[in-house]
Amino acid sequence: MERTTCCVVGGGPAGMVLGLLLARAGVEVTVLEKHGDFLRDFRGDTVHPSTLRLLDDLGLAERFAALPQRHVHSVQLPIGRDGDLFTVGDISSLPGKYNYVAMVPQWDLLDLLADEAKREPTFQLRMNTEVTSFLMERGRVTGVRYRDRVSGSTGELRATLTVACDGRGSLARVLPELGLREFPCPMDVWWFRLPREERDPRGLVGNAGERYLTAMIDRGDYWQCAALIPKGADDAWRAQPLDQFLASFAEATPWIRQGVADREPRPRSWDEVKLLDVRMDRLRRWHRPGLLCIGDAAHAMSPVFGIGINLAVEDAVAAARHLA
Numbered sequence: 001m002e003r004t005t006c007c008v009v010g011g012g013p014a015g016m017v018l019g020l021l022l023a024r025a026g027v028e029v030t031v032l033e034k035h036g037d038f039l040r041d042f043r044g045d046t047v048h049p050s051t052l053r054l055l056d057d058l059g060l061a062e063r064f065a066a067l068p069q070r071h072v073h074s075v076q077l078p079i080g081r082d083g084d085l086f087t088v089g090d091i092s093s094l095p096g097k098y099n100y101v102a103m104v105p106q107w108d109l110l111d112l113l114a115d116e117a118k119r120e121p122t123f124q125l126r127m128n129t130e131v132t133s134f135l136m137e138r139g140r141v142t143g144v145r146y147r148d149r150v151s152g153s154t155g156e157l158r159a160t161l162t163v164a165c166d167g168r169g170s171l172a173r174v175l176p177e178l179g180l181r182e183f184p185c186p187m188d189v190w191w192f193r194l195p196r197e198e199r200d201p202r203g204l205v206g207n208a209g210e211r212y213l214t215a216m217i218d219r220g221d222y223w224q225c226a227a228l229i230p231k232g233a234d235d236a237w238r239a240q241p242l243d244q245f246l247a248s249f250a251e252a253t254p255w256i257r258q259g260v261a262d263r264e265p266r267p268r269s270w271d272e273v274k275l276l277d278v279r280m281d282r283l284r285r286w287h288r289p290g291l292l293c294i295g296d297a298a299h300a301m302s303p304v305f306g307i308g309i310n311l312a313v314e315d316a317v318a319a320a321r322h323l324a
């Protein structure tokens with residue numbers, strides 16, 4: 001029978017930070033991640049000052065700074081007929097050196113955390129390992145059942161504590177005593193990329209058009225674009241020709257309006273426009289005997305202000321301090 005002290009389900013920001021901190025404290029910890037790598041497009045890439053300071057405290061500032069990234073200091077909105085950009089948020093006046101949001105591909109951040117954690121002898125990361133259910137004994141969670149997604153083999157891992165860091169589709173959410181509470185949310189988000197040109201504005205630019213509220217995040221040579229659509233409208237709205245959507249997106253973006261058709265490579269198929277089904281919910285209780293839930297597993301966040309990663313990381317820090 002396999003055994004560990006702490007079994008972490010899911011190697012996202014919450015799971016990897018928790019794994020690293022517990023391992024550094026000498027706790028035996030095994031992180032089970034169902035995917036074979038951390039590569040996901042359009043996940044939370046916004047690393048806020050609180051997380052930057054944490055990485056610095058952990059001695060990872062230099063390695064983090066070497067990752068491909070863009071720094072966002074301000075939020076701008078177009079105002080008036082000609083859409084002149086007006087700065088509505090400027091965090092460059094925050095005290096300290098981390099007065100920006102770093103836009104870093106989430107997989108690079110997770111790779112960095114995994115590399116660092118693997119230096120600790122008490123840390124184990126098992127990729128391609130999907131947790132399928134919890135082991136229960138007399139009302140207590142005593143570990144997990146898992147399936148190796150490559151070989152198809154199954155197994156059981158016993159643990160003193162299991163921490164669900166498996167995101168908003170968490171297995172823990174079906175446990176009735178944790179009581180998932182959902183909040184109404186009027187929107188979903190379409191994510192896609194457009195090429196960015198040097199003459200474009202910098203930072204995070206919000207826009208309000210006839211049909212879409214939009215946000216564009218400066219990623220260097222491309223814009224990570226978000227169009228807010230009414231909740232549940234995805235299927236019906238995808239029936240329109242893609243170019244029609246791009247044209248109406250550009251309508252909300254005065255400085256790009258003339259040229260969206262000239263920007264290459266622009267999306268050619270609806271497959272390149274990803275849907276984020278926005279959910280806001282949280283568990284009434286984040287724990288039960290043998291089990292703790294943190295990050296999106298405990299509270300799925302609105303994408304507004306890009307706080308999801310950072311709150312997941314804060315949960316992990318708070319949990320690790322208590323548990324270690």
Ligand SMILES: Cc1cc2nc3c(=O)[nH]c(=O)nc-3n(C[C@H](O)[C@H](O)[C@H](O)COP(=O)(O)OP(=O)(O)OC[C@H]3O[C@@H](n4cnc5c(N)ncnc54)[C@H](O)[C@@H]3O)c2cc1C
Nearest residue numbers: 010012013014034044131166167295296306307308309312
């Ligand atoms: C499309 C999209 C865009 C987003 N944009 C932003 C943004 O711009 N800024 C921001 O801050 N936040 C954003 N978020 C939210 C942000 O990604 C999350 O809040 C954050 O990643 C939560 O971290 P987590 O570790 O709790 O969960 P997750 O990042 O969801 O990680 C969960 C991990 O668990 C693994 N897993 C799931 N089930 C199992 C299982 N049964 N067994 C083993 N492993 C499992 C998953 O593969 C995943 O790696 C976005 C989310 C999505 C979906």
